[in-house]
Amino acid sequence: MSLTIVRLYHDLLGTYGDQGNAEILVHRARARNLEVDLVEVTPGMAIPRSGDIYLLGGGEDGPQSAALEMIKVDGGLNYAAAGGATVLAICAGFQIIGESLPDSTGKTTSGLGLVDAHTAYDSSPRSVGELVIQPSRGGLPVLTGFENHQGLTRLGADMPPLGLVRSGIGNGFNNQEGVWHGNVFGSYMHGPVLARNPELADAVLQCAIGPMQAFEDPLAQAFAKERRITLGGITTSS
Ligand code: GLN
Numbered sequence: 001m002s003l004t005i006v007r008l009y010h011d012l013l014g015t016y017g018d019q020g021n022a023e024i025l026v027h028r029a030r031a032r033n034l035e036v037d038l039v040e041v042t043p044g045m046a047i048p049r050s051g052d053i054y055l056l057g058g059g060e061d062g063p064q065s066a067a068l069e070m071i072k073v074d075g076g077l078n079y080a081a082a083g084g085a086t087v088l089a090i091c092a093g094f095q096i097i098g099e100s101l102p103d104s105t106g107k108t109t110s111g112l113g114l115v116d117a118h119t120a121y122d123s124s125p126r127s128v129g130e131l132v133i134q135p136s137r138g139g140l141p142v143l144t145g146f147e148n149h150q151g152l153t154r155l156g157a158d159m160p161p162l163g164l165v166r167s168g169i170g171n172g173f174n175n176q177e178g179v180w181h182g183n184v185f186g187s188y189m190h191g192p193v194l195a196r197n198p199e200l201a202d203a204v205l206q207c208a209i210g211p212m213q214a215f216e217d218p219l220a221q222a223f224a225k226e227r228r229i230t231l232g233g234i235t236t237s238s
Contacts, residue, residue, distance in 0.1 A: 002035035006051035018057025020192035047076030052208040056093025064092040065104040086183040086207040094186035095119040116156030131168030145189025183207040
């Protein structure tokens with residue numbers, strides 16, 4: 001079986017190292033003997049419509065607006081997501097996949113509408129620091145990452161968050177962090193989040209390919225555990 005991972009505009013949406021999420025997925029998929037094709041979409045290129053997993057990262061307001069406009073005009077990401085493709089969108093990317101968000105001038109603009117989420121800027125201080133969350137489902141352990149965003153994101157009443165905040169800010173409403181709706185994941189966690197949380201990487205892969213054999217990666221597991229213990233006083237890997 002082969003897997004196509006599409007990384008969108010990482011020159012625009014890669015300020016915080018989120019492009020590393022693609023490398024983690026490639027590594028963990030190859031460890032399961034999958035053939036993996038990583039497609040790098042740069043401005044001006046058409047977004048493939050038949051990818052299995054689409055990745056969006058964080059970025060500053062200007063590049064975020066530019067990326068959003070290109071993705072809207074292209075239409076390929078919405079097409080793929082409507083067909084069940086898996087999406088992992090971080091920070092600016094998370095805001096982009098919602099219903100509305102501020103553009104680079106601060107004016108509200110429409111997002112891609114993949115999830116019911118509305119982002120706005122208010123006068124609160126920027127949310128910067130380590131973030132620890134307890135996921136709501138999927139058997140996922142406590143997840144860690146770091147956040148750095150001005151926008152706060154309110155989920156619709158029926159939108160499940162990725163988890164609830166144990167420490168940090170996250171979405172800024174109802175103690176929620178991120179979103180996990182069908183095969184679409186959004187989060188404010190940088191890290192890259194999949195490097196810091198291999199279990200989340202496997203949850204993303206599983207959405208695309210179904211059940212997988214276990215994969216022991218001692219370095220990844222040790223890194224995840226160290227962050228969980230240091231940030232949350234959590235003494236087991238879960
Ligand atoms: N520009 C957005 C905000 O500040 C996203 C920032 C980011 O991706 N880190 O809310």
